[in-house]
Amino acid sequence: MKINHHADDATIMAYAAGTVSEGFSLLLTAHMEVCSHCRERMSLASDLGGELLCEVEPARMSQEGLSNVLSAIEADIIDPVTPFKSPSASSDMASVLMEYVPRGLDELPWQRLMPGIRQYQLTGVESGNGSVRLLSISPGIRIPHHTHLGGELTLVIEGAYEDEIGHFKAGDLADLDASCNHQPVAVGNKPCICLIATDDKLRFTGLLSRMVQPLIGI
Numbered sequence: 001m002k003i004n005h006h007a008d009d010a011t012i013m014a015y016a017a018g019t020v021s022e023g024f025s026l027l028l029t030a031h032m033e034v035c036s037h038c039r040e041r042m043s044l045a046s047d048l049g050g051e052l053l054c055e056v057e058p059a060r061m062s063q064e065g066l067s068n069v070l071s072a073i074e075a076d077i078i079d080p081v082t083p084f085k086s087p088s089a090s091s092d093m094a095s096v097l098m099e100y101v102p103r104g105l106d107e108l109p110w111q112r113l114m115p116g117i118r119q120y121q122l123t124g125v126e127s128g129n130g131s132v133r134l135l136s137i138s139p140g141i142r143i144p145h146h147t148h149l150g151g152e153l154t155l156v157i158e159g160a161y162e163d164e165i166g167h168f169k170a171g172d173l174a175d176l177d178a179s180c181n182h183q184p185v186a187v188g189n190k191p192c193i194c195l196i197a198t199d200d201k202l203r204f205t206g207l208l209s210r211m212v213q214p215l216i217g218i
């Protein structure tokens, strides 16, 4: 699968630092199942984060804090970076999404939003004040302009769409901030099915991403 559109560097850094919402994490994990480019950048970001932590002046930890950390490690509460699984052999859908769509896209209780556009809201995924939903857009149908306070990640699951940014097909990820104003239209001869996560929390734009900009080619 050739992927042409990827997560931006700030998003990769935020994901590596564990500061994205569960909804964003779900989309990014699904994208990275099929995108070696983003997997490599994620690995680099994690390594850089570790290096930077090593540079930090050590601080004395209280006995209680230390025992809490050790208990968390023993109880496996501190989650290591989720290993990436290969996509399921029976479906193009990332295996991380199969949990939410176990019987496949056709069996979902789609809700009709307007002619040519159906939606299915994923439940049980923390996304702050945003949401995580699947959209099914019939060929030739244009999504109305919309605004959102935070960022928006869109992962194409099936079919394709085009907008002012480019052509997006299965596996491609659109990583947009609140300033982006676009109007996607489904193209091709079958519906475009996308997973979309919005998140109006603060994005990761701080010191760490600026420090590594020269290294990851921003």
Ligand SMILES: [Zn+2]
Binding pocket: 003, 005, 006, 007, 031, 035, 036, 037, 038, 039, 173
């Ligand atoms: Zn990618």
